[in-house]
Amino acid sequence: MNKEDLLQDIIDTIQPENEITFDTELETIDEWDxxxxxxxxxxxxxxxxxxxxxxxxxxxxxxxxxxxFIEDNHEK
Amino acid sequence: MPKCIFNNVSVKGISSVIPEKELxxxxxxxLYNGDEKKIKRVVNSxxxxxxxxxxxxxxxxxxxxxxxxxxxxxLKIEKSTIDGLLFISYTxxxxxxxxxxxxxxxxxxxxxxxxADIPQxxxxxxxxxxxxxxMINSGCKRVLVLVGDTFxxxxxxxxxxxxxxxxxxxxxxxxxxxxxAEPIYFNINSSGKNYDALICKNxxxxxxxxxxxFYENENYKYESKMDGGRIFDFTMNNITPNIKELLEYSxxxxxxxxxxxxxxxxxxxxxxxxxxxxxxxxxxxxxxxxKYGNQCGASIPCTISDKLQExxxxxxxxxxxxxxxxxxxxxxxxxxxxxxxCSKLETYREDYNx
Numbered sequence: 001m002n003k004e005d006l007l008q009d010i011i012d013t014i015q016p017e018n019e020i021t022f023d024t025e026l027e028t029i030d031e032w033d034x035x036x037x038x039x040x041x042x043x044x045x046x047x048x049x050x051x052x053x054x055x056x057x058x059x060x061x062x063x064x065x066x067x068x069f070i071e072d073n074h075e076k
Numbered sequence: 077m078p079k080c081i082f083n084n085v086s087v088k089g090i091s092s093v094i095p096e097k098e099l100x101x102x103x104x105x106x107l108y109n110g111d112e113k114k115i116k117r118v119v120n121s122x123x124x125x126x127x128x129x130x131x132x133x134x135x136x137x138x139x140x141x142x143x144x145x146x147x148x149x150x151l152k153i154e155k156s157t158i159d160g161l162l163f164i165s166y167t168x169x170x171x172x173x174x175x176x177x178x179x180x181x182x183x184x185x186x187x188x189x190x191x192a193d194i195p196q197x198x199x200x201x202x203x204x205x206x207x208x209x210x211m212i213n214s215g216c217k218r219v220l221v222l223v224g225d226t227f228x229x230x231x232x233x234x235x236x237x238x239x240x241x242x243x244x245x246x247x248x249x250x251x252x253x254x255x256x257a258e259p260i261y262f263n264i265n266s267s268g269k270n271y272d273a274l275i276c277k278n279x280x281x282x283x284x285x286x287x288x289x290f291y292e293n294e295n296y297k298y299e300s301k302m303d304g305g306r307i308f309d310f311t312m313n314n315i316t317p318n319i320k321e322l323l324e325y326s327x328x329x330x331x332x333x334x335x336x337x338x339x340x341x342x343x344x345x346x347x348x349x350x351x352x353x354x355x356x357x358x359x360x361x362x363x364x365x366x367k368y369g370n371q372c373g374a375s376i377p378c379t380i381s382d383k384l385q386e387x388x389x390x391x392x393x394x395x396x397x398x399x400x401x402x403x404x405x406x407x408x409x410x411x412x413x414x415x416x417x418c419s420k421l422e423t424y425r426e427d428y429n430x
Contacts, residue, residue, distance in 0.1 A: 015117045031117065038308050039121045042344040045312060046351045054305030 001074060006067040009047065013039045022064040040066065048074050079263045079325045082209040086254035089417035090388075091147035092247045092381035093139045093224075094128040094368060095424045101125055104240065123343025123362065127243035127369025129228035134424065136167045137175050137182075139246025140222040142428045143419075144183050147248045151417050153218070156186040160211045160219030163193045164200040164373055166276075166402065167226045179222060182429065190216065197225060197274075198339045198401025200373020201247070202409045206262050208251040221249040225372035230276055230300040241342070243369025246424075247377040250417075261410040263322040265314065270404040273307050276300040307404070311345050315400055315408075316352040322408045330354060333410075334393040335384060339400055340365035340375040349398070368421075373399070380413070381421045388413040 003022070011020060014036045016029050026032045037057045044050040050073045060066050101107060101115050101124060108114035119125050130139070140163065148155060161183075163176040170178070174193035190211065196203040204221040211219050224246030276298050278289040290296055323330060336355050338346055346362050349355070361383040364375065371378050376397055380388060387393055392414040400406035 013121070015120070017113065031114075034304055035118060035121060037305065038344055041308065041312070042348055045348050051312070053309045055309070 001071060003067055003071075006070055007063065009043060010040070010063060010066055013043050020063055022062065022067065024063045026060055026062065026065075044070065050074060078265055079261070079321065081326075082213060082260045082262075084253055084255055084257055085209045085212045085260050086252050086257035087205075087411065087413055087416055088250040088252045089147050089151050090247065090249050090377050090380055091143040091150070091417075091419040091422070092245065092374065092378045093143040093146075093422045093424050094243070094245045094378070095130045095134065095139070097129050097131065098126055099129055099240075101240075107240075121344070122241070123346075123366050124241045124369060125366045127228070127241065128245070130226050130244045130424070134226070134426075135169050136165045136224040136226045136244070136246055137163070137169050137179055138429065139226075139244065139424055140224045140248060141179060141182050141246075142422070142424055143224075143246050143248035144179070144220060144222060145429060146419055146422060147220075147250055147417070148183070150419070151250065153250065155184050156188075158185050158218050158220050159188055160190045160208065160216040161185060161192075162204050162207055162219065162221045164196050164204040164221065164223045165193070165225050166195050166197050166372075167224075167229060168193060176222075183220075196402070196405065197227075197372045198341065198370075198375070199399035199403065199405040199407045200225075201249070201376040202262070202397060202399045202407040203264075203405070204249070204373075205251065205260070205409060205411070206264065206407070209260055209262075212251060212253050217253045219251045221251060223247050223249070223373040223377065225374060227370075227372055230298045241370050243371045245368065245371040245374035245378050247374045247381075249377060258412045258414070261322055261326040262407060263318050263325065264407045265318055265405070267310070267314075267404045270306065270310060272301075273303045273310070273404055274301070274402045307401075308345070310404055311341065311400055312348060314406055315349055315398055318406055319349075319353060319396070319398060319408045322410060326410050328410065330396075331356075332394060333396045334359065334391075335387070335395045336360040336397075337376050337379050337384070337395055338398045340370055340379060341400070342370065372401070378421060381419055385418045385420055388416050388418050390415065
């Protein structure tokens with residue numbers, strides 16, 4: 001799984017106005033609200049077959065943490 | 077017991093009514109201060125765009141009354157033959173009496189009739205079918221199931237008040253005793269521990285209305301709260317298992333159905349259920365929520381009127397349905413709609429009921 005593709009999926013899902021990278025802190029993204037969290041949870045569920053509770057998404061600090069989580073849990 | 081089967085119960089007709097006034101998320105100046113880019117993001121991800129709302133003087137009962145009158149007139153049903161009337165809604169006319177009695181008078185039904193209100197929202201249509209099926213199996217011949225809500229009268233509830241998404245609607249469905257009817261299957265679940273995930277706390281007798289909790293700038297306000305994250309997790313974890321149990325119970329496979337009509341909650345939930353169950357999305361209408369909003373209990377009959385009117389009027393369709401929401405409550409149902417009467421989505425007219 002290509003990390004750049006994962007980043008693009010996250011960008012397409014959150015649709016941020018400003019540029020985001022692996023290193024971006026989620027809390028600094030204007031669009032990281034409940035709508036984005038639900039969209040990310042839906043993305044993980046539908047595209048990567050990974051179940052994650054809405055509340056667990058608050059544990060992620062950086063964009064990279066989401067990518068890492070997908071890599072760690074995909075197809076297990 | 078949550079799973080059950082009913083014989084001799086048949087849906088004869090469905091009629092759906094929506095208010096004329098249309099609001100778009102783009103017209104909402106309170107939403108992100110009207111920032112189009114931000115609103116576009118909500119529209120793209122949630123599927124919500126337009127919704128219909130009633131004016132201050134119109135209630136759910138008014139919408140349902142028109143739907144019932146149209147249904148009975150078009151089907152040429154003698155009103156004295158209706159021996160059951162159910163009104164399923166969280167937006168009744170009064171705290172007392174039950175709105176079903178008000179509608180019993182307005183529609184002009186006979187005294188040989190059982191009236192009951194059932195407070196249910198997004199599972200409301202299926203809960204109504206279940207209750208009507210029990211009434212048919214205990215001797216009623218014709219039950220009128222009126223399902224609707226006007227959640228536009230509550231404060232905005234979508235995911236931490238992000239956007240107003242509820243659309244108003246009223247529907248009427250006629251259920252009859254029919255010896256030749258194909259069986260109807262239900263699987264019903266409840267989770268009282270999540271009762272506060274979607275709640276309007278003030279205005280009942282636990283928290284009586286006061287100037288502080290019920291008024292804002294001289295206008296009444298039914299303050300409602302929805303824990304969007306918790307409800308999303310709940311639907312992701314519970315709807316699919318409930319449907320799988322029903323398939324097993326009814327000895328059917330997911331590909332056996334002509335259509336899949338689910339409560340139009342939002343796009344994420346519908347698409348995820350479709351993916352989890354491997355449902356052909358061409359047979360699963362999802363546009364109703366974009367055109368008319370989340371219509372609570374009325375969303376299933378409105379979706380049938382909006383998207384499947386021709387199909388259910390002409391052919392026998394085996395349909396899988398699911399409703400889920402306030403309670404929390406979740407129900408799946410398998411039934412046939414076999415050449416029934418089905419109205420298109422009618423617009424509410426104040427003079428229709430006079």
